[in-house]
Amino acid sequence: MFEGWPPPILDPAGPYAGSVTLLSWILFAMGAVVLLVVLAALYVALFGRRSLQEKLGGKSVIWVGGIAFPLVVLTALLVYGLSLTSHLSDDIRGDELRVRITGEMWWWRVAYLDEGGNAVIHDANELHIPAGEPVVLELESGDVIHSFWVPRLSGKLDMIPGRRNLMRIQADAPGTFGGQCAEFCGGPHALMGFTVIAHPPERFAQMMQARRMRETAPQTATIPGARLFQDAGCAACHRIAGTAANGLAGPDLTYMGARGSVGAGILQNHRGTLMGWIGNSQAIKPNNRMPPYTMLSSDQLTELAQYLEAQK
Known part of the structure; x- marks a missing residue:
């Protein structure tokens, strides 16, 4: 394979992926704790002393462990998760680079937009962005439901026919980042990859200027x-x-x-x-x-x- 592949899913390279990764680790940790508690309860139920088995089957354990504890923990997790990822849905400022990406069977159509929302540079399967700056992606589908996911730069978002969803990505430093369609779309879905290349801002500006000239x-x-x-x-x-x-x-x-x-x-x-x-x-x-x-x-x-x- 080449640089950026396979895309690591727990190694964030930007602020929008960082919060998602932190929430993922919290969920992994809580899942591990719950598994240990369940295994301990199973051990007591099968091999524990009679007195412990009676306590485990009592009403208080059911009320506390089966209702109160999950309710409190899941509510706290919901509130914390929403606050942690709230910046993912911040209002669009309007001065960000905007790129329209359309999911096709089984590749990606890429169009860089000007201030008026018109496509001025056309590409495919590869996105170039300036490092250290947020980029707004307009996600669409040309056929079936796809899902855009570059794990190191942001979360995943569906691409739905007839609908345009907005997503922010950002790379803190120059680099190459692999992505993947994350929604089964038939056929060679597993071979529908994507690449994002982050450049130093001045290098990116030079590239975009050269490509604008190349288009005409x-x-x-x-x-x-x-x-x-x-x-x-x-x-x-x-x-x-x-x-x-x-x-x-x-x-x-x-x-x-x-x-x-x-x-x-x-x-x-x-x-x-x-x-x-x-x-x-x-x-x-x-x-x-x-x-x-x-x-x-x-x-x-x-x-x-x-x-x-x-x-x-």
Whole structure:
């Protein structure tokens, strides 16, 4: 596997994940205590002295241990948990970076938004954010229910067709963080990964400026592989900014060469994995919606992989 994978679930790297992780540890500890109490009671019931067994079966134990204790503990836990995670639902300030992420079967559509909520940069399966700053995600679904989860940066939130949910994430320091769809969505659900890369703010600003320019810059059709990309039918499903490829059925490939992974976070991105994915993605991620291109020769696969590697 590569950096950020598998995503650790109890190693927070930002404030929104920290509170969720602390609450998780508290729940684990309380569960362990309850288990020990139950095991102790079971031991007494099976092997304890007669007098202890009689006390264990008395009304006072039932009232205290079965009703009063759970009521007090669970109420206290509810109040503490809500106060601990209340900042997760703070009002949106309006000056945060906003990114719209749409769950698809079985990949992620990513659109960086301007101040008016318009998509200005398109990507897929990978999110770039500035370290040390909160980012607001607009979560949607293009088909079935998905769930967005990057354990080290925030909790999980469902992506529901016809509804837009808001989530904050933040990375305290630069790094790469793995994520996963956390709601069974059929097919290769377990292979629906995601990657978040946090950059120093100045580096992030430079990247976004370069990508804005890339979105509007025309690309020459003489680049090796460009004609084959069109002739093989790739442009019917995929978009590459500045070219005639405007397909929306599959992931945007404008920055494919700069991504760290292939196939929605499951393979490290290099020429070999690109060739394997193009040639027969069904052998790598069964039941995904990209048909196999076994009719292409190795030279043609190499040409397409080189073309995608140049998309940065």
